[in-house]
Amino acid sequence: MRLRTLLVVLLxxxxxxxxxxxxxxxxxxxxxxxxxxxxxxxxxASASHIVSTVRCTLVDTRNPNGPFGGPRMVxxxxxSFIVPNGPxxxxxxxxxxxxxxxxxGPDASTVKVKAWATGAPPxxxxxxxLNEGTASDPRSTASKGAAIEAAISGSxxxxxxxxxxxxxxxxxxxxxxxxxxxxxxxxxxxxxxxxPALGIAPFGVGTNELAPNSVTVDKINVSGSGGxxxxxxxxxxxxxxxxxxxxxxxxxxxxxxxxxxxxxxxxLAADFTPxxxxxxxxNTVARGDHKHYLQTVIVNPAATATDSGxxxxxxxxxxTDAAASKPYLVKIEPGIYDLGTLIxxxxxxxxxxxSGELATTITSAxxxxxxxxxxxxxxxxxxDMTVVSTGGASYSLALSVKANTTFLAHDVTVTATGxxxxxxxxxxxxxxxxxxxxxxxxxxxxxxxxxxSSFSTNNLFIESGTINSSGTSSAxxxxxxxxxxxxxVRISLSGASSVxxxxxxxxxxxxxxxxxxxxxxxxxxxxxxxxxxxxxxxxDTEVSVANTSNTSAYGLRLHDGTGTIKNSAFSVSSxxxxxxxxxxxxxxxxxxxNVWIESSQITAGWAVVTNTSTSTTVRVAGxxxxxxxxxxxxxxxxxxxxxxxxxxxxxxxx
Numbered sequence: 001m002r003l004r005t006l007l008v009v010l011l012x013x014x015x016x017x018x019x020x021x022x023x024x025x026x027x028x029x030x031x032x033x034x035x036x037x038x039x040x041x042x043x044x045a046s047a048s049h050i051v052s053t054v055r056c057t058l059v060d061t062r063n064p065n066g067p068f069g070g071p072r073m074v075x076x077x078x079x080s081f082i083v084p085n086g087p088x089x090x091x092x093x094x095x096x097x098x099x100x101x102x103x104x105g106p107d108a109s110t111v112k113v114k115a116w117a118t119g120a121p122p123x124x125x126x127x128x129x130l131n132e133g134t135a136s137d138p139r140s141t142a143s144k145g146a147a148i149e150a151a152i153s154g155s156x157x158x159x160x161x162x163x164x165x166x167x168x169x170x171x172x173x174x175x176x177x178x179x180x181x182x183x184x185x186x187x188x189x190x191x192x193x194x195x196p197a198l199g200i201a202p203f204g205v206g207t208n209e210l211a212p213n214s215v216t217v218d219k220i221n222v223s224g225s226g227g228x229x230x231x232x233x234x235x236x237x238x239x240x241x242x243x244x245x246x247x248x249x250x251x252x253x254x255x256x257x258x259x260x261x262x263x264x265x266x267x268l269a270a271d272f273t274p275x276x277x278x279x280x281x282x283n284t285v286a287r288g289d290h291k292h293y294l295q296t297v298i299v300n301p302a303a304t305a306t307d308s309g310x311x312x313x314x315x316x317x318x319x320t321d322a323a324a325s326k327p328y329l330v331k332i333e334p335g336i337y338d339l340g341t342l343i344x345x346x347x348x349x350x351x352x353x354x355s356g357e358l359a360t361t362i363t364s365a366x367x368x369x370x371x372x373x374x375x376x377x378x379x380x381x382x383x384d385m386t387v388v389s390t391g392g393a394s395y396s397l398a399l400s401v402k403a404n405t406t407f408l409a410h411d412v413t414v415t416a417t418g419x420x421x422x423x424x425x426x427x428x429x430x431x432x433x434x435x436x437x438x439x440x441x442x443x444x445x446x447x448x449x450x451x452x453s454s455f456s457t458n459n460l461f462i463e464s465g466t467i468n469s470s471g472t473s474s475a476x477x478x479x480x481x482x483x484x485x486x487x488x489v490r491i492s493l494s495g496a497s498s499v500x501x502x503x504x505x506x507x508x509x510x511x512x513x514x515x516x517x518x519x520x521x522x523x524x525x526x527x528x529x530x531x532x533x534x535x536x537x538x539x540d541t542e543v544s545v546a547n548t549s550n551t552s553a554y555g556l557r558l559h560d561g562t563g564t565i566k567n568s569a570f571s572v573s574s575x576x577x578x579x580x581x582x583x584x585x586x587x588x589x590x591x592x593x594n595v596w597i598e599s600s601q602i603t604a605g606w607a608v609v610t611n612t613s614t615s616t617t618v619r620v621a622g623x624x625x626x627x628x629x630x631x632x633x634x635x636x637x638x639x640x641x642x643x644x645x646x647x648x649x650x651x652x653x654x
Contacts, residue, residue, distance in 0.1 A: 043096040043149050043174055052172045055100070056088035059158075059168035062104065073166050075107070078159035080118050083150065083170065093154040094173035096147055103130045103141040106164035111141060115148045118155035126161075147174065295328050301335030305363075309338040312362065322349040324379070332385065334359035339373065341366050341392070346377040354385025357413045357440070361385065367392020369422065370429060371400050378405035382412055391418030396445065397427055404431035413440040421446050423471070428453040428460060428482075439465035449476045450491070456509055458482030467491045475500045475523065483510035489517050496523035502543070504531045508560075515539040526551045529570065536563035543570045550576035555602065558595065560588030560613070565597045572604040581605035583627065586635060588613045597623055608654070611635030620653065630654030 059081055063069035068086050073079065084091050091097075103111040112126035127148070130141035150156050160166065182191040182198065189201040225240035232241040250262035259268045299315045302308045315330055322328045327349040334355045343366050346352060352374070354360030362385060364373035373389045374382065376399070389398040396418040401407050414425045423445035428434055432453075439462060441450045448471035453460045460480055467489065469475040477491035478484065484505050493500045502519035505512045512532055519541065521527045529543035531554075543555045555570030565584075572581045583602035586595065586609070593616040601624040602608045608625040611618050611633035618637040626644045631637045631653040639653035647654065 043147050046095060046176045049175045050098075050172050051094075051175060053088065053091065053170060056170050057167065058083065058086045058088055058099070058170045059166065061165045061167075073158075073160045073164050075160060075162040078114075078122070078157045080155050080157050081168070082153055082155045083173075084154040086170075088170045091154075091170065091173060093152065094150060094175055096149045096174040097154075097156065097170060098145060098147045098172040098174075099156070100143050100145045100169040100171055101128060101130065101158075102143040102167045102169075103132070103160070104137075104165040104167060105139050106130075106132055106141065106160075106162055108162040109133065111164055112161040114159045115146060116157055117149045118151040118153070118157045120149075120151070122157070122159065143169075145171065295326060297328065297330045299330060299332045299337075301333055301337075305336040305338040306340060308335050309340065309342070309362075309364075312337045313339060313342060313344060316344060316347065316350065316352075319347060319350055322347055324349060327351070327379075329353060331355075332360050332362075335361075337362045339364040339366075343368065343371045343375055344373065345371075345375045346380045346382070348377045349379050350377065351381035351383070352385070353381075353383050356384050357386050357411060359385075361388060363388035363390065365390045365392060365418075366397075367395055367420070368397060369395040369424070370397075370427075372397035372424070372427065373399065375400045376402050376405065376407040376409075376434075378402070378407070380407060382407075382409040384411050386413040386415065389416045389418070391416070391420035391423065391445075394420055395422050395424070396420040397424040399426045401426070401428045401432040401434045403429035406433045408435045408437075409439065410437040412436075412438075413442070415442045416448075417442075417444050419445070423448045424452055425449065425467070425469075426451045428455070428458045430455040431457045433459040435461040435463070436465060437463045441465070441467045441469075443468070443475075444470045445472070447471050447474045448495075449479055451478045451480070452476070453478075453480040453482050453484070456482050456507055459485075459510075461485045462487070462489050464488045465490075469500075470494045471496055471500075474498045474525075476504060477501065477519070478503045478505070480505045481507050483507060483512070485513045486517060487513075487515050491517065491519045493521045493523055493527075496521075496527070497525050499526040500528070501531055502529045502545075504528070505536075506531075506533055506559075508534050510534065512536040512563075514541055517541045519543045521545045521547070524548050527553045528557050529555045529572075531557040531559070532561050532563070533559040534561060536561055538563065538565045538568055540566070541568045543568070545570075545572045545581075546574065548575045550574065550580065552580045553582070554585045555583045555604065557585045558587065558613075558616070560590045560593055560616070561586075561595065562593040563595060565595070565600055567599050569601040570603065574605060577605075579606050581607075582610045583608045583625075584610070584618075586611040586613050586616050586618060586633070589615055591615060593617070595619070597621070599623060601626075603627065607632045609633070609637055611637045625654050 059068045061070050061072050065071050083097055084093055101113055109132040111130040113128045113130060114122050115127045116122050127146050128144045130144060132141050148156050181193045182196045184191045184198055187201055188198050190196060190198045229240045229242050231238050251260040251266045253260040253268055257268050260266055297315050299312050302311050319328050330352050332354045342364060344362060362373060374387050387398050389396045396416045398414045398416040416423045416425045423443050425441035425443040443450050448469045450467035450469045459482060467477045469477050472495050475493045475496040477493055491502050493502060500521050500523040502521055519529045521529060524547060527545045527547045529545045545553050545555055547553050553572050553574050555572045570583045572583055574581050581604045583604040595618045597620040599622050604627040606627060607629045608627045609618055609631045613635045616635050620639045620642055622641050625642050637653055639649055640651055642649050644654050
């Protein structure tokens with residue numbers, strides 16, 4: 001929409017007599033209005049010039065029904081008037097028009113009028129307010145004027161808030177400006193003011209000034225030429241001449257060519273087979289002179305996403321000789337590659353590389369709890385793409401790591417969604433060792449798992465990434481039974497009316513290392529930021545846990561665990577109650593365990609530490625401990641140099 005500018009200005013100091021309006025003589029004539037009484041301006045900024053006209057009646061609703069006559073205005077119902085089509089002669093499509101409006105016999109003492117460009121939204125406030133009884137006729141209103149923006153066609157919409165007859169007079173129109181002089185540009189001469197002429201200057205048009213294909217055969221003057229002649233220059237003038245002619249007695253192949261001859265029709269060809277094999281010389285064009293891909297397969301998008309998916313599937317399946325000594329790369333161009341319900345099985349020593357997480361997407365609706373949209377292979381790599389699963393009736397799994405394989409993925413987004421009861425972003429099968437860098441996982445649905453690694457023989461390494469898990473029933477960020485090493489990962493959980501785990505590691509034989517992470521749970525049901533077992537290390541990590549039901553909420557829950565917590569912060573809260581909110585909850589009865597908490601902050605509604613394990617000793621030093629209760633439980637917990645909001649405890653626990 002063109003920019004509107006509201007101005008209140010004095011346009012003219014002289015008035016122009018109005019043309020006698022064409023109307024039925026049933027009401028008094030409206031009072032003549034001076035130009036200076038046009039006080040409301042709603043015009044675009046480009047309307048810089050005004051052109052006055054002899055005042056002319058544009059609309060009179062007392063006249064018979066028509067585009068510029070009756071019927072009488074109905075309150076709240078706009079009418080459109082295409083000004084150039086009206087009874088006022090010589091009026092162009094303009095940026096706006098100065099209009100004078102008079103209400104005759106209105107249904108109320110005050111008439112609020114809105115006027116605006118057809119097709120644009122009406123103004124929020126009235127353009128003019130006409131008051132009954134201010135004219136010579138007590139049943140009419142005084143005339144008021146406004147400059148109104150018009151549509152491209154010159155059309156203006158007018159609306160009154162009550163029923164009334166309406167007279168609209170045209171006084172002037174507004175344009176974007178006038179051309180007052182013309183200056184010649186490159187290759188031209190002439191110009192000036194008044195009625196200037198432009199022409200082509202001597203030598204003003206050369207090759208650079210000609211548009212492509214502007215000179216065609218039919219435009220060339222061939223007068224004075226003869227058959228077979230061409231335009232030739234002798235250095236001082238160009239004329240039609242017959243080009244020099246001679247006899248070819250033989251064709252000799254030059255560098256990099258073969259063929260030639262001295263009789264008949266001869267041919268020349270590029271020399272692709274020089275002596276010495278595939279590697280050519282500076283005088284050849286052998287295969288070795290060009291950088292052909294030998295072990296890189298390029299996959300291009302096809303006409304449809306389904307056709308693209310088929311092309312990708314066939315490209316991977318078509319690689320049959322990959323080996324440690326002959327690895328392959330499948331380079332996937334930007335596009336969406338829809339596999340339907342198929343699974344893309346990677347091959348050993350074959351890596352897949354997309355064109356970016358926002359550019360290349362592989363998607364499938366496969367219904368499988370072991371094999372995802374992409375199923376990895378040993379000694380393979382996945383990078384620079386998005387992998388999507390929309391799932392089937394039972395499962396949605398985006399990326400599966402094949403059992404007993406070693407796999408690497410980086411700069412990959414994994415999305416699992418759908419109506420399936422179980423939603424998995426990444427799943428490690430038994431014995432899989434997987435390393436992820438710059439990984440983004442999005443899992444949404446009923447029961448959601450960002451990463452699930454259910455076997456004690458699994459090793460999971462994540463270096464930088466984001467995991468979002470939103471399940472209506474339950475939500476897990478990382479659910480593992482094997483070794484995990486997580487660094488610089490942000491985990492966010494939501495929904496989960498039943499239970500939610502930021503990181504759940506139930507391994508009793510493998511270590512867990514978590515550092516530089518941020519774990520946030522905002523759920524309905526039971527919530528645990530972390531649940532760890534065996535030996536663990538937790539460093540420089542923030543854990544925020546909140547639920548809305550009166551169920552358990554833990555920052556960290558330990559089962560027979562031994563480990564250290566350093567430079568970390570726990571915040572646990574519940575809007576459903578505080579008695580079940582604990583910063584660190586320790587339980588277990590197998591073996592002897594020690595937990596060290598140093599330089600950390602623990603805030604909870606009920607207890608900072610609850611130690612129910614008589615076989616576990618918890619030691620807290622140099623940390624802030626804030627809760628209704630400091631330390632609870634029958635297990636041994638000692639403190640040194642700890643504090644809360646009001647007290648410092650040198651050798652005891654709050």
